[in-house]
Amino acid sequence: MTTLKSRLSDDLTTAIKARDELRSSTLRMTLTAVAYEETAGKQARELSDDDVQKVIAREAKKRREAAEAFDKGGRAEQADRERAEGKVLAEYLPQQLSDEELAAIVTDAVAEAKADGAEGPRAMGAVMKIVSPKVAGRADGGRVAGLVKRTLAG
Missing domain, CATH: 1.10.10.410 (Arc Repressor Mutant, subunit A)
Known part of the structure; x- marks a missing residue:
């Protein structure tokens, strides 16, 4: 069984090979956040899939908030980029409730x-x-x- 973290890594490799800049940069930032979370605190630890999912959810929330801030500031291009990154992250989260x-x-x-x-x-x-x-x-x-x-x- 592959872990969520290894799936992110595999998808990053695929995105880099496909020259998908948006996807590769989003996954790279997310894996960095996961690595940071693993080394934060008193001792390093391996994150469970649930923990990795929480990191992804937190990153997705940052994207939503940034998109709103860019919209308010009249910076539509950056807002669109944040939303696009959010969509990439949503693929790794459970289906949202209607x-x-x-x-x-x-x-x-x-x-x-x-x-x-x-x-x-x-x-x-x-x-x-x-x-x-x-x-x-x-x-x-x-x-x-x-x-x-x-x-x-x-």
Whole structure:
């Protein structure tokens, strides 16, 4: 079984041979982030696929935020580049939940929290505790929190 890290390395080699600049630079930056994560802390360690996935998700989030910042600054070309890099990274992440799937999970969690006595805006923490493990890696935290807030308010 190939690990996610070795798949990234193999895909980088393929991208370099194909002279795919966008893909090779994105994968190179991601592998650098993985290597940094492996050597950060008190002792070096081999990252599990889950850990590598968290690094990729963090890199993808950076790309989304940078694209938004470039858009606001009127720098469309850089924003497009960040989005394109984000698309490359998305290939290595679990399929993102659709709005409908996420709404169903949040609605169930709100009902579960209410059954446990948590209601209104103060229930946010209780609901997030239920939702987070169910959506881990498949929905951005900000997107989840926003939906939970709206569901609790409604």
